Amino acid sequence: MTAPTAPTTIDSDEVFTVEVGGTTFELVCGLEVHAELATATKMFSGAPNRFGDEPNTNVDPVTLGLPGTLPVVNERAIELAIRFGLAVGAEIRPSVFARKNYFYPDMPKDFQISQYDQPIVVDGSIELPGGHVVGLERAHLEEDTGKSTHVGGDGRITGAEYSLVDYNRAGVPLLEIVSRPHVRTPEQARQYVAELRAVLVAAGVSDGKMEEGSLRVDANVSVRPVGTDALGTRCEIKNLNSLRSLGRAIEYEARRQADLIAVGERVEQQTRHWDEDSGRTSKMRSKEEADDYRYFPEPDLLPVTPDPAWIDAIGAALPPMPAARRQAVADAAGVVLPDETVALIVERGQDSQALDAITAGADAARVLVHVSQNLAGEGGASVAPDRLAALIALETSGALTATQAKAVLAEMVGSDATPEEIAAAKGFEAMDTGALEAMVDEVIAAHPDEWETFRTGDDKARGKLTGFFVGQVMRASRGQADGKAVTDLLRRRSGA
């Protein structure tokens, strides 16, 4: 609904391009995300806001738009919108609800109450785990529509035999979050939605469940020849139900538009529908066919002017957002961002586990590996940081090999036993150097051809065979050997 008027400033060189007929086109994309707010009741009435109930049970006279009913703003929805705005560094402004008028059976009043020219959240940004920053133009509050099921025909209202409407969703509070056209690759689009979701969940604004429709994404896609500044005509892509669909659809649409321009045709401003099965977008309607929504200020509601003290209190109670949490982990671990391991740990919400283990004195590199790889499964997050630190201390001192440590850690999940107790029960003890050397020599003797290749081969061959020999020694030692020590021994024996 909003024209991309802002300059397309970007802070990354990464841009998705399509080459057609000698011209290289680059992608310019903005995203509109509708997030259902995690309120107990609806945007303008006391009916429950709950997913998955029997159709038409979470309704009241306001939800159904019965004659004589009036909307009353849900204060909690305002608070959540403010939380989001503060979480993305945006400005919180006095806002005005308007009526967006159009006829559709799943809209009980045949108008939608939505903030239009005076949204509550203006001008924020989101930093992606990969380092790219996407500007946010605005976020505004509105009410959701009901859900139609068209029976017969192709599933759309036209040609349907009959239609069923469930008004449980009608009136559910939505925050529509409009990005600036700063998304330049399909991967950035996926990262943006994932990061936005993480922010919404961290701030308690939305449950962020794409599969339940709590998070719905539309993409505004255009292309332009590399080296030009003017924005191309955009198309809005709907029905993007997963991050995978999002990336595929943007890529398809960019190619479609580039192909059109390359043969001298114009891109028509359209709303297009993504079909996941065929992997294509198809026209829903053109700009000319769009409704005139006849927006005007909602006369039944007063402007929303939150008290600055309230806004401050909401900000003060806000938990740290994913970007700040990534930075905290990176700082503690001495890692430079962007870093995939750090991003993963924060995404899974295990950053305090990692931070506390590091604070308890554990080796940071080992903490990141254990938390991101070995504690990723069920129950992994519940291993207390001091127990993790104790395990890593055994590893650092040489009392346990990396392999043994991993095995002990697996047992620690869901157990109260100390790492020492588990190691002892498993019969783990550090192999002495003499025993390890003897074992390596046995393995070398048993594989003379491989050893000859290892000794005389190039780096690639050596690399391959290092894995082979380490594996043989591990098998012989039933996992008790330290892989790093074996590698060192092999190098020494080969005379390198």
Next chain:
Amino acid sequence: MGESFISAREVAAGVRAGEWTARHVADEHLAAVAERDGEIHAFLHVDPDAVRAAADRIDAAVAAGDDPGPLAGVPVALKDNLCTRGVPTTCASRILEGWRPPYDATVVERLVAAGAVVVGKTNLDEFAMGSSTENSAFGPTRNPLDPSRVPGGSSGGSAAAVAAGFAPLALGSDTGGSIRQPAALCGVVGLKPTYGRVSRHGLVAFASSLDQIGPFTRSVADAALALDVIGGHDPLDATSSPSPQPDHLAAVDSGVDGLRVGVLSEMLDMDGVAPEVVARVREAAEALAAAGAEVVEVSVPAVIYGLSAYYLIAPAEASSNLARFDGVRYGLRVDAPTTNEMMVATRTRGFGPEVKRRIMLGTYALSAGYYDAFYGQAQRVRTLIARDFAAAYERVDVLLSPTSPTTAFAFGDKTADPLTMYLNDVCTIPSNLSGDPAISVPFGTGGDDLPVGVQVMGPALAETDLLRTAAVLEGAAP
């Protein structure tokens, strides 16, 4: 029929004191309805058994030693755009025929909680759009004072019910004069409170920023009592005023000594205002001066643009408010092959010509490219009118004007040309645009022996000043 003309206060006092029963009062009023409403057609719905049952509950409370409240046993008539739980609410439109709301309007809840007995639902111009009740889909209401004349509108049924003695109290809604103009034409008191003073929850909206519910009564004191009961903040209406209500009834008899009264000059000079109406307004001013008020002539220049601004704002809001009548969820549905065609067929058959005219006007006024020139400009005029009124209220406490340019007119007189009909509200519309309160009180008659109403206007929440001014006029009326 005598007892059916006593005031709401007398009815309640008698019921509370055990002088008579609510059942007796109900029977008297039902008898009046049975005798004369066939001719008048004030009501669209009366359920005598339900009325008697409600009255019996009041009597049982009294018998048990409980006080049913300040409106104990008072029969009230409700304009049929006020939602009543389980009782048909049609807005005098085919499109809502048969619909029974699952909830009561806040005003209905408050009336019933105060002991009132609902007599029935009254006729109106369809969706409150009109000034004569001739736009009802179920036939017009006749003026009880002269059945060859209209009762005014849009709340014509409520005005006629009070004038005919069917109830001492009725509620109407006033978007551009729809309480005050029919009150004037039927010779009763009609009060439009300040926008936000009375909750609109349960009032089927015509123009949300202008609509306000108010009482019809045969005395000013009854109007004050009714406002005391129905007014005050309601969390179900976001535009409802949070400021506490004064005791309006207690202020009614405090006189006008020292009150500054302005005669609104533009409204005496307007085209179409009958000379005898102007004469009554001037006599009313003299009566107030005689009672101790300081009377001056005051100009509120922007009021002459009120009608034009109103006929952009009200239809614009109506076009949106009436969109929900689409045949999908309730009311009339005219079947057709597709959903869209069903909606078109339903609205084509369900709405009358005046409603369609205003929906089209409003849709146009809000269209892309026209919004600023029409709706935007009208809102600027509205601001101007409010500012001019505010300036006048720095000099005077209340303003005086005609309510309606003429006395009650004959059926068909103004139906041929919508603009002629719209001009009826030229004196009442400005108060809706400014959101300020206004009251119409009968003051003498015109040349045809039909009543003339004088309008008293005041700044926001100045209802007590309006009521005490109206009470003086009531006592001084020729």
